[in-house]
Amino acid sequence: MATSTYLSSPVVTVNAVDLSDQCTGATVNINYDQLEATSFGDSSRKYVSGLGSHSVTLDFYASFAATETWATLKSLVGTSTNVIVKPTTGADSATNPGLTFTGTFLAALPVVTSLGALGTISVTFNGGVYTSDES
Amino acid sequence: MSFVIASEKIGKIGELYEPKAGINVGALLAGGFIVEQEVSTTEEEKSAKPKYKKAPKE
Numbered sequence: 001m002a003t004s005t006y007l008s009s010p011v012v013t014v015n016a017v018d019l020s021d022q023c024t025g026a027t028v029n030i031n032y033d034q035l036e037a038t039s040f041g042d043s044s045r046k047y048v049s050g051l052g053s054h055s056v057t058l059d060f061y062a063s064f065a066a067t068e069t070w071a072t073l074k075s076l077v078g079t080s081t082n083v084i085v086k087p088t089t090g091a092d093s094a095t096n097p098g099l100t101f102t103g104t105f106l107a108a109l110p111v112v113t114s115l116g117a118l119g120t121i122s123v124t125f126n127g128g129v130y131t132s133d134e135s
Numbered sequence: 136m137s138f139v140i141a142s143e144k145i146g147k148i149g150e151l152y153e154p155k156a157g158i159n160v161g162a163l164l165a166g167g168f169i170v171e172q173e174v175s176t177t178e179e180e181k182s183a184k185p186k187y188k189k190a191p192k193e
Contacts, residue, residue, distance in 0.1 A: 016158050017144045017168060067142040067167055075162035082157040102157040 015081040017072045025059035062119030097132045104128030138169040
């Protein structure tokens with residue numbers, strides 16, 4: 001069975017900023033509302049796609065250095081932007097799709113710090129238009 | 136108004152940056168990733184060379 005193993009080369013860009021070197025995890029949820037379309041005469045339930053309702057959760061180290069995590073995210077809270085997650089650094093292709101979320105909204109910017117550990121920021125972008133760039 | 140890349144996080148430093156649809160340009164400016172480059176809208180002034188008259192031949 002073919003699987004994908006994510007070791008060190010995924011690419012994560014937020015608002016066109018490449019934050020791959022600060023990112024430790026990405027969870028992409030591509031969802032569509034499931035609308036019931038069953039009618040008389042049907043013997044099984046049927047559904048059609050409704051509105052897209054996507055989200056991307058990204059885990060970063062909380063770097064406050066110039067042009068790093070904090071500088072990228074601090075002005076995006078309460079606004080919409082673009083997020084791209086790609087399996088590897090290679091060009092977009094069917095086997096290396098750029099999962100692109102255009103106009104996705106960042107509602108919160110939680111910073112987690114604890115004694116003796118690197119600070120982290122885990123952000124979730126909601127909504128926006130999803131496309132898979134494969135060329 | 137045009138923008139110039141100031142951080143290698145978004146491209147080659149010094150090159151012009153053209154934001155794609157959906158990009159929050161204000162956040163990029165605030166974070167120091169790009170800087171504004173003002174484009175002059177006035178024509179360059181011609182150099183004020185003094186005109187000399189040819190001396191009459193004797």
